[in-house]
Amino acid sequence: MIRIKPKTALIATFAVAVLFLPEIALATGADTGGVLEGAPQPTRADYPQIGGISARTLAWGLAQMHLFLAAFVLAVPLFSIATEFMGVVSRDDRYDNMAREFMKITMAAYSLTALVGGGLALALFLFYPHLMGYMMKVFRGQTLIYAALFGLESITLYVYFYSWDALRHGNRKWVHMSIGLLLNTVGLSLMFIANAWTSFMMSPAGVDAAGAITGSVWEATRNPLWNPLNLHRFLANIAYGGAIVGGYSAYMFLAEKKAETKAHYDWMGYTSNFIAILGFLPLPFAGYWLMAEIYSYSQQMGITAMGGILAWLFIIQAVLIGTIMLAANYYLWSGLMRTDRGAQYTKYVKYIAFVIVCGFLVWVTPHSLILSAQELQVLGGTHHRLLGPLGIMPAKNTAVNLMLVFTFLSFQMFYRSSRVPTVSWARAGNTVIIALYIVGCMNIVGAGIYGYITPTVYKVGASVPQVVSTLMIILGSVLIDSFMLRGAKSEKIHWGRMHERSQYALFVLPVAFTWLMGLMGYIRSSLRTHWHIYTIMKDNSPEAYIPTIGQAGNTITAVTLAFMAVMVFVFWLSRLGATKQAAPAGQE
């Protein structure tokens, strides 16, 4: 009898899986039996009704909650491994400890993610059996790959976290980071697959006009909106994950009493805020690309988003993003008190605040106003003579780019406050950076004005130089600073020397991000209007209409509150895990 060692069996299974999984995942249309069958067209009677349960609200709530949790648990390992790597490079154990603490929060949320995901799958199969049956046919073996990857994600996540101390030094550290890399690869693959299903419902591919499967799973996966959605969600997840661990740091900062522990959580909060801003800076541009691709795929869909009732939600979006910007900047300005030289920069804060508030006001200005008949008569139309022009994209793009540039300036002031350049050309270097800011901002404003005097195609095209100008200012400043601050005299950063109200800015970020994600998810999903799968499979259920803004607002707010309750529970759980009961007297 042949005996196979468990390790050999494991390697053999893995090899077989690697060999055959891509074949299953990207199966061609041939395995449908060669019969071209269109998408099912269920009638109203085909949708199960269970009591008075609103199927859509239930699926919506579960999907949104799953997305919040999944975004968080997928993002944290991404920057956890980056922080761990920084710990190896800088040989500073603080980074390693912080990376481990990031993961500790994720662990508490992971099982909840799976639980809600399972609930969502059950709700969808129960209330939308025809849709789910069709989706299974289109994506065939890929659904099994998803399940397998989910298993692998669980294994790598647990191994990555629990082996932290066992694989902490020397070559073993690299083994540990390799496990982290595998975890992130699997996590991102899961997200890309789920994005393929979502984007297929918006821009179906690999099927004909009746929904008959004509192409491979890969064709259905690589539908027109897949990659824009992938990029947008990838960046948003990083910003979101950073914002949530920032909230955790603030919670711990406020809860802890010891100065040393407070200093640790202050540093963690600063790093988390940095991660959130880093993910957030390119996000508007990824969103712009996604919307441009939506327009490119279907003008009707684009107009539904930006030209109809949903357009008003982009004003709420602007309010929320403005809130995020102001909170993140306020936190950075508060951070100037951590250094002794920080005070000399505070005089610039009011100018930065002015630009950010003005940008915020431009962004929230609608093109046409909702008015009563009386107001309409006084104004002579829905379009305000002076403010109306601020409602179109050149003004919005100019505002958002300037807000991003000045947010970076807030960050630059902080890192400059702890370093005194010693190079002989420091004064000239500063002058070159100031000139870069001036010319770059003028270019952003100029390209915005250019958009007003040229046709639409140029107006849209001019937004690209605006983005590149923002990036040039940021990258140019970082590059010059990196040379100028070589051998700079370091000033002590007094971590923990922060007033408590600054921590509430770190609470604002995850709340605003969560609400924003819920809001934008509602818009993205509503673009399909009365279609399950756009133009291919009609939604004939009793709830086949775009929910009113009020109803959407209530649902999003309820899910946001529920998620925040879960997060507070997760934070409390993490703190509980680190709490040790003192031994009773006499047992020490």
Place this chain on the structure above:
Amino acid sequence: MVFIVALAVWAAAFYVMDRYIMSAQGLPVGADMMPL
């Protein structure tokens, strides 16, 4: 003096960048004053 030179160099750099990006999108500057 450094400030003036830096302003001029950055202005030139941004101008070249603007023109290049617009041309790369098939939108050459100069042909942009079509009737609205």
